[in-house]
Amino acid sequence: MDGIVERKKHYVEVISKTDAEGRTRPLVVVWDDGTRYDIDRVLDCRQAHSLRTGGTGMRYTVRIGGRSTFLYFEGPRWFVEAKVPPTYPD
Amino acid sequence: MDTSRIILHCDMNAFYASVEQAERPELRGLPLIVGGNEELRHGIVLTASYEAKRRGVKTAMALWQARQVCPDAVIVPPRYELYRRYSHAARRIYYDYTDLVEPFGPDEAWLDLTGSIHLWDGDVRAVAADIASRVKHELGITCSIGYSWNKIFAKFGSDHDKPDGYMEVLPDNATDLVWKAPVGDLLYVGPATEHKLNHLGIMTIGQLARADESLIRRLLGKPGLVVQAFAQGRDASPVRPLDLAVTDIDHEVKSVGNGITCPFDVEDAHTARQVVWLMGESVAQRLRQLGLAARTVSATGRDFRTLACHGRQAPLERPSNITSEICSLAASLLCSDWDFRYEKIRAIGVRASNLVPATGPVQLDLEGIEAGRLRRRALDKSIDELRHRFGNHAVRRASELTDPRLSGLDPERDHFTHPVSYFA
Numbered sequence: 001m002d003g004i005v006e007r008k009k010h011y012v013e014v015i016s017k018t019d020a021e022g023r024t025r026p027l028v029v030v031w032d033d034g035t036r037y038d039i040d041r042v043l044d045c046r047q048a049h050s051l052r053t054g055g056t057g058m059r060y061t062v063r064i065g066g067r068s069t070f071l072y073f074e075g076p077r078w079f080v081e082a083k084v085p086p087t088y089p090d
Numbered sequence: 091m092d093t094s095r096i097i098l099h100c101d102m103n104a105f106y107a108s109v110e111q112a113e114r115p116e117l118r119g120l121p122l123i124v125g126g127n128e129e130l131r132h133g134i135v136l137t138a139s140y141e142a143k144r145r146g147v148k149t150a151m152a153l154w155q156a157r158q159v160c161p162d163a164v165i166v167p168p169r170y171e172l173y174r175r176y177s178h179a180a181r182r183i184y185y186d187y188t189d190l191v192e193p194f195g196p197d198e199a200w201l202d203l204t205g206s207i208h209l210w211d212g213d214v215r216a217v218a219a220d221i222a223s224r225v226k227h228e229l230g231i232t233c234s235i236g237y238s239w240n241k242i243f244a245k246f247g248s249d250h251d252k253p254d255g256y257m258e259v260l261p262d263n264a265t266d267l268v269w270k271a272p273v274g275d276l277l278y279v280g281p282a283t284e285h286k287l288n289h290l291g292i293m294t295i296g297q298l299a300r301a302d303e304s305l306i307r308r309l310l311g312k313p314g315l316v317v318q319a320f321a322q323g324r325d326a327s328p329v330r331p332l333d334l335a336v337t338d339i340d341h342e343v344k345s346v347g348n349g350i351t352c353p354f355d356v357e358d359a360h361t362a363r364q365v366v367w368l369m370g371e372s373v374a375q376r377l378r379q380l381g382l383a384a385r386t387v388s389a390t391g392r393d394f395r396t397l398a399c400h401g402r403q404a405p406l407e408r409p410s411n412i413t414s415e416i417c418s419l420a421a422s423l424l425c426s427d428w429d430f431r432y433e434k435i436r437a438i439g440v441r442a443s444n445l446v447p448a449t450g451p452v453q454l455d456l457e458g459i460e461a462g463r464l465r466r467r468a469l470d471k472s473i474d475e476l477r478h479r480f481g482n483h484a485v486r487r488a489s490e491l492t493d494p495r496l497s498g499l500d501p502e503r504d505h506f507t508h509p510v511s512y513f514a
Contacts, residue, residue, distance in 0.1 A: 049228055
C-alpha cells in the first residue's frame with residue numbers, strides 16, 4: 001500500500017441483480033476506462049457511513065480478485081472509495 | 091400522572107453541519123457554518139458545527155457577524171435534499187425499535203417504546219446506546235437521547251447532554267435535574283415568555299411548576315397553564331406516529347404558507363402585489379395537492395428597517411384553493427396595510443389557514459359566481475398538470491417575466507415542513 005495517502009468518493013458503473021424479494025447483489029464493477037472487475041463474493045452487506053470518503057448508503061463488502069473492498073449503494077448510484085495516487089514534486 | 095411510559099427523544103446534533111461533515115470528510119474538525127445566500131439576503135447561520143459554536147457562532151446569527159467572531163469559519167450553502175435523505179435514514183433506524191415515531195422537524199423525533207421495550211428485556215439504556223451507535227455508524231453523525239415518561243422531559247434530556255449524550259429524567263431525579271434549570275430551557279417557553287416570567291421572579295422550571303396557577307393564567311393566559319403542567323411533568327400527550335399519506339413530517343396540516351425575503355426592498359404596491367401572487371400561487375397549488383381548501387387568508391410583511399412583522403388576515407367568502415381568490419385577497423390585505431411612502435418591505439409571506447377538505451358538494455347560484463369559480467378551478471387544474479409534467483417554470487405569470495428581479499424567486503423551493511405547534 002505504498003504511497004496511498006487518501007481516498008476519494010468515486011461513482012462507478014455496476015451491473016447488479018435484484019431478485020424477486022428485492023435483494024440486490026452487485027456482480028460486476030465497470031471502471032471508467034471500461035475495465036470490468038468481476039465480484040467473486042459478497043462478504044457482508046449493511047447500512048454504513050464511509051469514514052474515508054464521506055457519504056452513506058448500503059455498504060457491500062465484496063471480494064474482487066482475492067481482495068476485499070467496500071462498494072456503497074447510495075440509491076440510485078454506486079460508489080467506491082477510490083485510491084488517490086500521490087503526487088511527487090518534480 | 092402515568093409515569094410508566096417509556097419515551098425517548100432523539101436529537102441529531104448540529105444536524106445540517108453534521109451531515110455536511112459526514113458527506114465531506116475534508117470539513118471535519120473545521121468551524122463549519124451552513125448559511126443562507128447572502129446575495130439573496132438570506133444570509134444567516136442555519137446551523138453551526140460544534141467547532142464553530144465553541145468560537146461563539148450562534149444559530150440565526152447574521153453571516154457577517156459570524157465571520158467577525160470566527161474569521162476562519164467555512165461557510166457552505168444548505169443542501170436540503172441531502173438533509174432529507176439523512177432524516178429519512180435516521181427514521182428508518184428508529185422504526186426498528188418501535189412503530190410509534192413522531193418526527194419533530196427533520197432532526198428530532200420522539201419514540202414511544204412502552205409497548206416494545208420487553209423485546210430488549212426492559213433495558214432502555216441499552217436501546218438508547220444502540221440507536222446512538224447505529225446513527226453514528228450508519229450515518230456518520232451523532233445524536234443525543236433523552237429518556238423520560240413524557241415527551242417534554244425527554245426533550246429536555248436530549249437538549250442537556252450534547253453532543254452524543256444520554257440523559258434519563260425519571261420521577262426520582264426530575265426535580266433535581268429539570269427544576270433547577272432556567273425556565274427558558276422548557277419546550278415552548280420562548281424568549282418573550284421567559285422575559286415575562288423572569289419579570290415576576292420566576293427564573294427556574296421548578297419555580298414555574300410551583301407558581302400560583304391564577305398568577306400564571308393572568309400572565310400568560312390558557313397556554314400558560316399548559317406550560318406550567320409541562321414544568322410539573324404532567325404531559326400525557328401521546329407520541330403520534332406520522333401519517334405518510336398526509337404529509338412528510340407533520341401529522342395534520344393546520345395551515346399552508348409561503349414566505350420569502352426578497353433580494354431587494356419592495357418599494358411600491360405594484361411590486362408587492364406581484365410578490366404576493368408569486369407566494370400565493372404556490373400556497374394555492376399546495377392546497378390543491380393536499381386536497382384542502384382554506385377559509386382564512388393572511389398576509390404579512392416585514393419592515394425593511396425595524397424588521398418588525400405586520401400581518402392581517404381575513405376570511406374568504408367561501409372555502410377556496412383557487413389561485414386568483416387567495417392571491418387577490420392576500421394582495422389587498424398587504425397593500426391596504428402598508429404605506430409605501432414611508433416604509434419598504436423586506437420579506438413577504440402568505441398563509442392559508444382554517445382548512446377544510448376541498449371535496450364536497452358545491453352550491454350553485456343564479457348569479458353565475460359559482461360557474462365562474464368552476465372555470466377558474468379548471469384553469470388551475472390545467473396549470474397544475476402542466477407544471478407537474480414539465481416543471482414549475484413551464485407556466486409562469488407575466489409579471490415574473492416583465493420584472494427580471496422576480497424571475498429569480500422560486501417559491502416552490504425544496505423545504506421541510508417544520509413543526510408549528512405542539513398544542514395542535
